[in-house]
Amino acid sequence: xxxxxxxxxxxxxxxxxxxxxxxxxxxxxxxxxxxxxxxxxxxxxxxxxxxxxxxxxxxxxxxxxxxxxxxxxxxxxxxxxxxxxxxxxxxxxxxxxxxxxxxxxxxxxxxxxxxxxxxxxxxxxxxxxxxxxxxxxxxxxxxxxxxxxxxxxxxxxxxxxxxxxxxxxxxxxxxxxxxxxxxxxxxxxxxxxxxxxxxxxxxxxxxxxxxxxxxxxxxxxxxxxxxxxxxxxxxxxx
Amino acid sequence: xxxxxxxxxxxxxxxxxxxxxxxxxxxxxxxxxxxxxxxxxxxxxxxxxxxxxxxxxxxxxxxxxxxxxxxxxxxxxxxxxxxxxxxxxxxxxxxxxxxxxxxxxxxxxxxxxxxxxxxxxxxxxxxxxxxxxxxxxxxxxxxxxxxxxxxxxxxxxxxxxxxxxxxxxxxxxxxxxxxxxxxxxxxxxxxxxxxxxxxxxxxxxxxxxxxxxxxxxxxxxxxxxxxxxxxxxxxx
Amino acid sequence: xxxxxxxxxxxxxxxxxxxxxxxxxxxxxxxxxxxxxxxxxxxxxxxxxxxxxxxxxxxxxxxxxxxxxxxxxxxxxxxxxxxxxxxxxxxxxxxxxxxxxxxxxxxxxxxxxxxxxxxxxxxxxxxxxxxxxxxxxxxxxxxxxxxxxxxxxxxxxxxxxxxxxxxxxxxxxxxxxxxxxxxxxxxxxxxxxxxxxxxxxxxxxxxxxxxxxxxxxxxxxxxxxxxxxxxxxxx
Ligand SMILES: Nc1nc2c(ncn2[C@@H]2O[C@H](COP(=O)(O)OP(=O)(O)OP(=O)(O)O)[C@@H](O)[C@H]2O)c(=O)[nH]1
Ligand SMILES: [Mg+2]
Numbered sequence: 001x002x003x004x005x006x007x008x009x010x011x012x013x014x015x016x017x018x019x020x021x022x023x024x025x026x027x028x029x030x031x032x033x034x035x036x037x038x039x040x041x042x043x044x045x046x047x048x049x050x051x052x053x054x055x056x057x058x059x060x061x062x063x064x065x066x067x068x069x070x071x072x073x074x075x076x077x078x079x080x081x082x083x084x085x086x087x088x089x090x091x092x093x094x095x096x097x098x099x100x101x102x103x104x105x106x107x108x109x110x111x112x113x114x115x116x117x118x119x120x121x122x123x124x125x126x127x128x129x130x131x132x133x134x135x136x137x138x139x140x141x142x143x144x145x146x147x148x149x150x151x152x153x154x155x156x157x158x159x160x161x162x163x164x165x166x167x168x169x170x171x172x173x174x175x176x177x178x179x180x181x182x183x184x185x186x187x188x189x190x191x192x193x194x195x196x197x198x199x200x201x202x203x204x205x206x207x208x209x210x211x212x213x214x215x216x217x218x219x220x221x222x223x224x225x226x227x228x229x230x231x232x233x234x235x236x237x238x
Numbered sequence: 239x240x241x242x243x244x245x246x247x248x249x250x251x252x253x254x255x256x257x258x259x260x261x262x263x264x265x266x267x268x269x270x271x272x273x274x275x276x277x278x279x280x281x282x283x284x285x286x287x288x289x290x291x292x293x294x295x296x297x298x299x300x301x302x303x304x305x306x307x308x309x310x311x312x313x314x315x316x317x318x319x320x321x322x323x324x325x326x327x328x329x330x331x332x333x334x335x336x337x338x339x340x341x342x343x344x345x346x347x348x349x350x351x352x353x354x355x356x357x358x359x360x361x362x363x364x365x366x367x368x369x370x371x372x373x374x375x376x377x378x379x380x381x382x383x384x385x386x387x388x389x390x391x392x393x394x395x396x397x398x399x400x401x402x403x404x405x406x407x408x409x410x411x412x413x414x415x416x417x418x419x420x421x422x423x424x425x426x427x428x429x430x431x432x433x434x435x436x437x438x439x440x441x442x443x444x445x446x447x448x449x450x451x452x453x454x455x456x457x458x459x460x461x462x463x464x465x466x467x468x469x470x471x472x473x474x
Numbered sequence: 475x476x477x478x479x480x481x482x483x484x485x486x487x488x489x490x491x492x493x494x495x496x497x498x499x500x501x502x503x504x505x506x507x508x509x510x511x512x513x514x515x516x517x518x519x520x521x522x523x524x525x526x527x528x529x530x531x532x533x534x535x536x537x538x539x540x541x542x543x544x545x546x547x548x549x550x551x552x553x554x555x556x557x558x559x560x561x562x563x564x565x566x567x568x569x570x571x572x573x574x575x576x577x578x579x580x581x582x583x584x585x586x587x588x589x590x591x592x593x594x595x596x597x598x599x600x601x602x603x604x605x606x607x608x609x610x611x612x613x614x615x616x617x618x619x620x621x622x623x624x625x626x627x628x629x630x631x632x633x634x635x636x637x638x639x640x641x642x643x644x645x646x647x648x649x650x651x652x653x654x655x656x657x658x659x660x661x662x663x664x665x666x667x668x669x670x671x672x673x674x675x676x677x678x679x680x681x682x683x684x685x686x687x688x689x690x691x692x693x694x695x696x697x698x699x700x701x702x703x704x705x706x707x708x709x
């Protein structure tokens with residue numbers, strides 16, 4: 001299945017955010033869930049099981065100056081194998097103007113057995129833009145080995161590279177769950193926080209498998225591995 | 239100086255102020271002196287003693303290849319001998335001799351960082367990690383080297399020789415205060431050291447009794463003066 | 475046929491500071507994740523799959539950039555620096571741990587020192603200036619160009635170094651049988667060759683498109699390691 005969703009958020013001129021554009025198609029349905037704050041919150045309502053092998057889902061996001069957009073999903077997505085073994089792909093392209101803010105806080109991605117999944121995100125932040133970007137990957141449903149999944153994220157800030165990170169798990173990659181990569185943990189993820197106004201702190205150890213890292217640029221990245229999704233979220237809560 | 243008070247201890251020879259080597263080429267940077275020797279022989283104690291003795295007259299910094307703990311830093315700090323910021327610790331990947339001899343890059347970087355941060359300096363002391371009798375410093379890293387052994391390893395150490403004992407610019411036989419307790423014959427050590435080292439100087443000392451390591455400090459002063467191109471007053 | 479310069483650079487005795495870096499192995503040993511040869515094998519597979527493609531690709535891309543300059547020094551000096559700055563920024567964005575950024579730069583500085591004295595060349599001057607030194611893959615790329623090696627050889631030395639650093643640290647930290655460790659390295663040789671070949675094959679791409687594999691524990695344990703009071707290895 002191919003689908004495209006598009007969200008355009010703008011400042012409404014009264015300290016709030018208005019959705020100039022909100023368009024999805026199955027299985028990418030969007031719902032604006034006003035929460036009374038200055039931010040606009042949009043939930044992505046995908047089907048419970050998916051993406052499936054062969055799916056090609058695209059999400060395009062634009063956040064204007066002074067607008068604050070928060071995107072969430074209602075439940076974890078489960079990458080599943082398709083019938084012909086083809087790859088599933090979810091790509092997110094986001095652009096945030098200076099003074100705008102995007103919070104991308106979806107639920108986990110579960111790489112189910114046999115899946116062949118690629119999540120590809122590209123975020124272009126203008127100077128002065130803010131970003132919260134969370135990614136959580138669970139290796140397999142309960143008690144199963146995962147399929148192959150790649151989560152690749154590329155963030156530019158003011159035209160310069162800020163983060164290039166591609167996390168690969170699954171049997172096609174030797175050593176993926178070994179002591180140099182996940183150390184047997186089933187869950188791993190990161191939370192990127194870009195805020196040019198925040199004071200750059202030093203690195204901080206949050207637990208035996210979780211750290212907060214100052215990037216070279218106006219950003220910090222929390223990176224963690226954990227035994228399960230719940231414990232992982234404990235490190236990546238915002 | 240112990241040697242002056244106790245007849246059982248051989249005199250340091252030749253006179254510490256006299257360097258049988260040709261003078262160092264004049265340097266436009268700090269003199270680098272390596273301090274090597276077996277584990278526990280008193281290298282760190284000597285570094286502390288030299289800082290104590292020289293910190294007022296020379297601009298100093300220290301690179302240590304020792305397994306360096308905050309206690310070591312505290313020790314030097316408490317002794318009031320050196321600002322801990324002037325001490326850089328270098329990891330040696332379990333190969334202390336490699337870091338001072340075969341691949342000196344991390345030590346050179348540390349020395350240069352100190353010179354950049356606190357320069358100009360007169361003297362950088364480089365303490366090697368405790369190793370065996372064969373570990374010596376590369377000439378690419380230090381200008382002069384001191385090899386520290388102690389009497390508690392037994393009086394056979396100088397006889398064993400090895401590049402450290404044989405070729406170091408200065409051999410220090412430390413902990414002479416313990417000689418009676420461990421049954422080490424300083425006379426034997428003295429004779430063997432002379433045989434191994436020819437004209438190169440050897441100093442017998444006890445830092446326990448002389449916390450300023452006065453004779454070694456005098457030798458260091460001399461080396462620094464030489465490198466500056468002016469002859470040491472006592473040298474001629 | 476490979477040149478002797480290639481062997482010199484690949485040799486663990488080349489004095490570029492590598493002996494003091496365990497590339498995460500010391501931290502993995504302390505955390506109990508690597509205790510024996512099997513654990514080392516799994517660790518090295520991870521290093522090969524995740525660290526080696528990035529390191530080797532950036533080395534190869536730098537090599538290619540430098541050797542093109544070496545052949546045709548047409549532009550001004552500052553124009554020539556631009557591609558190296560881009561490679562530096564792209565690699566920096568792939569190295570999320572400050573401890574690993576520092577370890578890479580320190581190793582780069584050590585390599586640069588050794589390279590400059592071993593194969594003097596104008597090319598080193600193009601490396602971006604940084605107080606901690608250039609990133610190691612950039613320093614290696616320029617050094618291999620100065621030594622007259624091919625892009626494939628430069629990628630090969632990079633991938634091989636990713637393997638041998640932790641392997642020799644394991645021999646020292648765990649007292650593993652050195653023959654068994656060599657046997658393990660020989661078994662990984664095919665994988666190492668493949669990774670080097672793929673890295674050389676992408677060297678011409680825009681730096682943005684070069685591999686960006688991340689190994690979460692590499693970043694996490696590097697930061698934890700950096701907080702230790704007593705370390706035997708610098709990384
Ligand atoms: N009795 C006595 N003890 C000494 C003397 N000099 C040093 N020590 C003691 O010997 C011990 C080892 O001294 P260090 O200076 O740490 O020796 P080191 O050579 O730096 O040791 P490593 O760096 O571990 O190889 C310490 O407990 C010192 O106090 C001395 O002249 N007499
Ligand atoms: Mg010591």
